[in-house]
Amino acid sequence: MINENKYSIREKLKFFDCNCSIGRVVYPYLMDVFSVEDLIGEMDTAGIEEALVYHTVAKDCHPFSGNQLLIDEIENFNRLYPAWVVIPHYTGEMPEPKILLKEMKKNNVKAVWMYPSEKYHSFSISEWCSGELLFALENARIPLLLNLDSVTWENIYKIVNNHRNLPVIITNCGYRNNRYFYPLVEKYKNLFIEISWFMGAGAVKDFVDNFGSSQLLFGTQMPGYTGTSAVSLLTYADISESDKKAIAGKNLKSLLKEVCYE
């Protein structure tokens, strides 16, 4: 039998999930989960306290519509924090960066997603297209979340290299990516990896042993995916309790605290 005294000093980790959404999707799978209440239910099942959320309409239809829906729908839920989806302003669909940041401040939005590539919002993440927006985000220290299926590692390298004060969070970073991002994580402290798919055997411990815990962030992709797996990936990890706490939520909280709109 397990000696439970060995674990008695452990407290439940406080999870702050950086990769959640609300909103209906075109292709639901197994169950229809889309509302704020649905997400909260999934969070409770997994034991996750807080989450940074975007709206699927902002990703799958248009940022302008989805971002406003997000603010309206999570207004009464103090466990959820808004993350907007943004695009460059040149077509007039999104305010110029200066105005955008004012809107974000007004709505207490402290993180953004960008979905470049033809698969999503069909714009370039390169400087000639997104540079002005990236500089504005960098100046305000607003974390930028990028789904790995929307950017290349070459582009991620350019962003973290050109914008050293911009926190860049790579989400959905699968277990076959270590050889790409190890050299980047070592060099660029503004690069963060979200762990929902970071699941090669021993990957969390190896990352922490090599780079410390400050550049790993807890994420789940709820409600489309279960949060239970990411939870036990971390709770059973062979790393210190302080490292677990950092990854579970402290790192994300620190990033959001550093946001300065002015």
Next chain:
Amino acid sequence: MNRYFDRVHKGIPIDDVEIIDMHAHLGPYYNMHIPDCSAESMIKNMDLCGIDKAVISPNIGLSSDFVSGNNLMLQTIKSYRQRFYGACIVNGNYPVLSMRELDRCFKLEKDVVIIKLHPALTRCKMNDKRMKPVYRFASEHKLFILVHTWLDEDPYGNQDIFAEVAKEYPDIKWIMGHSGGPYGSYKAVEIAKKLPNVFLDIAISMRPARQIEFLVKEIGSERIFFGTDNPFLDPRPQIGRVCLADISQKDKENIFSKNARKYIEF
């Protein structure tokens, strides 16, 4: 409150139920860095979350040389009795050698308990006529064959081909690896409902919400095996996924090991 909630959240190994991992591997792989891929590190990680035993097919045998894979499997299960059990790898491109490997592995070692087939990596269709001797061997000995299955996009071992062959060989107990992939659940349960010799395994990297609940609701828990894909994938996420699932304790026990023990002597 879920019985395992506190244990999982405090990282206490699951020890009130035996856990048998029916889908594991061993060793490094060509297109990814796997920090903990040795037998020792696999056991360490299994102990950290409470996995008692694992059935392994080494990675070298899947993407490279299946005979070397079986050699490593035999050596490892001898070195770690009661922790590792063997899956004998066959490759349809080498029909004669595959038969030799089946004879060799199952005669040499009582802890070789299933056959492993990866149609996508061998690029030999599951219904290729060269596979027939393997299936005759498995039928004769009433063995399990664990098959990698992955959506319709896999032309070698998708769920339709799997179902066709499973129907043709009813004496074989077929494990649909990964339950057909992350979005294969609807078809997986449809096939399992029609074919009583089909079992599902839950090893997967992308884990749709409520997938365990769905599988149990549709076909019951008696034909679902616990699997992790360790060390391709860390085994820890699968513990939370089953322990925190909204299914009964009996269902969890079935999935964790009772189903495997019903058919295989560990």
